[in-house]
Every structure is written in C-alpha cells, then in structure tokens.
Amino acid sequence: MSTAFPQDSVGLVSPTLHKFDEELVLRSGKVLKRFELMVETYGELNADRSNAILVCHALSGDHHAAGYHSADDQKPGWWETCIGPGKPIDTNRFFVVSLNNLGGCAGSTGPVSTNPDTGKPYGPDFPVVTVRDWVKSQKMLMERLGIGKWAAVAGGSLGGMQVLRWAISYPECLHNAIVIAAAPKLSAQNIAFNEVARHSITSDPNFHQGRYLEHNTLPKQGLMLARMVGHITYLSDSAMRAKFGKSIAEFEAQGTNFGRDLRTGKLSFGFNVDFQVESYLHYQGERFSENFDANTYLLMTKALDYFDPSVDYDGDLSKAFANSDCKFLIMSFSTDWRFSPERSRELVNSLLKAGKDVSYLEIDADEGHDAFLLPVPRYLNALSAFLDKVHEEVCSDAS
C-alpha cells in the first residue's frame, strides 16, 4: 500500500478545519461560543451546487469517510465500501461532505479541545451534545459551503439518526434521506449496553472525573472494556462463528465448532486468552483505547441514548415527520440485533402513517450491525440504484 491506491478509491485526501465564530445554543441550554468542524470532501461540487451528499458518521466514526491520509496509510476511511469513483456514492458525479461531529476527538471541537474560558482541555466540562445539536452545526456547515439543498443525507446507525433529524428539523434542506441500520430511538437494552460502556470508563482509576489529560494519563482499561462490549453488539452470532470458527470446508467435515477456534491450539487451563474471539476483542479494544477519547465516547453514547424525535410530538413519530418533504430509503440487516429490522420497520411504519415517500429493504446479511460498513452486494446494489435515480432527478448535470 505504499504507492498506488485502488482505482475505485478517492485516493489521497486531507481534511479542512472550518471555524465558526458564531454561538451555537445547544439543546441542553448551554452555549458553545465558537466551534470548529473538521471536514473532508470528495468529488466536485457542480455549477449549481445540486450534487452534494452529506454523510453522517456513527458512534466512533469521524470526518474520514473515504480515501487515505498518506501514501502508506493502512486503512481507508470508514465508508470506503460505499464512497468512491463508480461506487454507490459515486464521487464521479456527487460531491460528498463528511465531518467530525461536535464532541468528537478527530479535530472538531470536543473534550480534547482547549476550553477558551480556562485555557485547559474541556474534558468533562464539554457540554452534552445531542443529535439535534450536531445537525444544527451541520446546517451551519452547509451554509458555509454554499449548498442550498442536499441531494441526499446518508448515514448508518447513529449516522442514520442524524439523517432523520435533518428530515424533521430542516425539511427544505434535503431531497433524499438514506437511513441504514438505524432506529427511531434506543431501547432499554441499547441504553443498558451504553451504560455498561460508560461505567467501565468512569470507573477506571485513571479517569480522574474526566480530567485524565490534566493528570497526563488515559483511562485506557475502561475505554478498552467499553469498546469490547460495544464490539460484541456490532457482530452477530453467525458472524462470530464464521470469523472465529473453522472455514466452511472444514466445518462440513467436522461439524460446526461455533466459532471456538483456539489461539494456540490448546487450552491453557488458566485465565489467559484461550480463544480467538477473546484475542480479537482484546486487540480491537486496545487499538481503540489508544486512538479514541474517553470523554468523547461518553458523549457519543449519551447522544444515542437521548435521541428520540417523537418526544416533541406526544410520542408519535409520524407527527415528527409531518413536514418532511424528502424521499426516504430505509435499509436494515437481518442479523443486526443492535438495531434490528423491527426497529427499521417502526420507522417505516411511522413514515407510512405520515404518508411519506419511503422505500424499505431488509437485507439478508450474516454480518450483524457492522454490515452497513461491509460489501454486502444487495445493499450496495440498492444504494446504487437509489442514488442513480437521485442523480437523475435532482442533479442538474444529469444527462
């Protein structure tokens, strides 16, 4: 990976920091006097600015959705599967905007930024931000970029929730809403997993009430544990069996081993890492804890927990969509148990009740919640088909 990037990648990209010297009043009532957003864009904005797609990131994502940051970058952006020349979100014809949300830790204003009032990192003093606040800041970014209306706003998981918020709060600002593997609000089970994650972080001795940076330390153990728990919810049982079990050929000869491959070939009869799945979770957790900010993780999970656009409408989600004027594409994955197909169907039913233009696909996929990041053919084909139509209908350069 030292010289050439894949043909269907946007290739080398670099982010831009946009500074906003305007106040942002948050849903909590707190105010950010000024803020910055780290933004990447791919493709070219056409003459009448009708081909822009906003991409919203999920829990641990950021502005780096596609391409590579350097010639020897090992990993492309988080939605490389979908964004690039000739891919479903085709950068040959769409101008794609992706940003790190407020409270993030990849360059936008967040807990690791310096608090102008104290000269120290915000840490735990960074205000709790909601999906609504993010979308408000995304709207300001949209104006900054001179875009009047998005051809589409798209996102998976927590990203999909931002798409829903766009459709509710700024109906005049988007032609299409693409909501993948999302839910209209979190269930008690979802919140419970988030609370385990938060508690593991806050109970790390190095957490220091969130002021770990001032103590020159990091709550790595807690963050690692949080990520391990989260990771389990992103994968399905079948995905884990396949990932950590014998290959199909061996499988048929020996019967299923339920993904119980051993790391070294034998049991240790101790409390060490015996199974592949354990070592995978350790690896994922460790890598994450070195690259992600614990306070940001707390904020992101709270934004998830608080998301419920129906609260302003007597709990009736269909009323929330009353003014929405876009077409909706909703997709779910069969083995996703974090935000299961049932949750997407709730969304679809609310949209039907509200009389909106909606299409819904329930994609058969073994990969669980993570499927929205993976090359599942039916998913990519449907997204391509939908965006072909979007291009034809709303982009002036369509022939």
Added chain:
Amino acid sequence: MRPDQEIIAQWIEPGSKVLDLGCGDGSLLHHLNSTRNVSSIGLEIDEVNIEKCIRNGVNVIEQNIDHGLSNFQSNSFDTALLAQTLQALSNPHLLIDEMLRIAERGIVTFPNFGNWKSRLYLSLRGRMPVSKFMPHQWYDTPNIHFCTVKDFDALCREQNIRVLERTVVDSRHQGSWAMKAWPNFLGEIAIYHISRK
C-alpha cells in the same frame, strides 16, 4: 404496459393514493405515477423486483403481504391493487378484507379457473391443469388458492363487498362480447373493481 394494466389504470383517479400489493418490478406504479400523478407505495418480497422498483423511482416496501397489513392505517389509500397475487395467498378472503380497510376501493385480478380450457384439461386428462400461463405442477405451485369468477362473486356476496366493475380478458389480455356474455367460461383473467357496501 400489459393490457390488463391498461384496464386497471383507467380505474385509478388522477392524483389519488395507490397501494400495490405485490407490485413486481413497479412498472404499473411507474406508469400510474407518471400518467396519473398518483402517490403510491408498492409492497414486494422479490429482491430483484425490489431493486427494479428503486431503479424505477417507485416507492417499495419489502413486506410479505401474506403476513398481514396491520402496519397500514385504515382509509389511508384511495385504491389498493392486488394483481395476479390472490391465488398465491394463504388467506385471500382476509387480505381482501384488509385491502378494503386500508383503501376505499380495491382492484383484484386473478386467473379464472372456470375458464373452458381448465375445465377441458381437467375433464379430458383428469389432471390439474398446467399451461404456459399457469406453468406449475400442483406440488410446487405458489398458486394455492385458485378460484373461478363465480367463486369470487360468491365471496364478494358473503363478505358484503360491492363489485363496482368486472371485466374478463384472455391470456393475451383481449376482451370480447362473448367473454362479457360468458365470463366464467371464456375469461382467462378476471379483473374486479370492488368497494365496501
């Protein structure tokens, strides 16, 4: 556009709301969207068809109509369509009931098993009719509830359903005066426009 779809299209009021149960590749809804300016939703379970709908710009929900339509509000559509699907449903009578809960009017088309060809096939060969039009053997057919024009008329009477219009056509979707006179004997495809009484 198939001729039976032309007949259906004539019964759809411009600007109305249409629900197509088993919308296939969405060609009928696409036609209605563009010529009658309807707002429409199709339900479909076939993956290939669903993708075609999306490519056609037709709203499509992946939903098995055989599992019910309880997610649709009462009186939320003007017309519900059920084209060539009735015979494949587990509970055709319940679905028709649901159609007329959700929509003011329904349009139902189905292959007429009372057609002389079916009668002749069964009486001469003594076996379940198989044709180019209905190519499945009895054991692997999706069509589990065949009926005749007379049967459907009886169902409408029993369920208090008003038949607004009824027409029958042959497998090339042509009608004739003779088919009007003897629909159950000559018609191959029956097309009903129904509503609640």
